[in-house]
Amino acid sequence: MDWKEPYLDYYNKEARSATLILNFNFEDSSNLTDIFQYTFSHVAYALVHVPEGTMVSVLFDVRGQNTESVNFKQFETQLKERLMRLQGKVRVDVLLKN
Incomplete structure (x- = not known):
């Protein structure tokens, strides 16, 4: 299945960063x-x-949510590990807006 270009909220070609x-x-x-x-x-x-x-x-925009029970560090670690198994070296950060 070809989904065409991915949806990115922000992309800076010179800085090589996507959000x-x-x-x-x-x-x-x-x-x-x-x-x-x-x-x-x-x-x-x-x-x-x-x-x-x-x-x-x-x-992740979590404003107004009670997220105390969520281990975001573990979520990020598991995400990075799975992406690395699939695609090798990756540069990914997980951030919270609360």
Whole structure:
């Protein structure tokens, strides 16, 4: 399936940086598996379509949510590990806007 160009909220060719802004309900822990899979798929697809070495930042907008029970560091670690197994060396950061 060809989804054409990936959706990026921001892309700077000179700086080799791309930003994805995602907004999910993290308060319901039953959503975490789906959120992870969607994020992984979106980032993996973006990495295929941007120049090698591009830094992809994923910004989760969690304003107004109680996210104390979510281990975002573990989420980021698992995301990076899975992306590396799929695509080798990647540059990905996970950020929170709260």
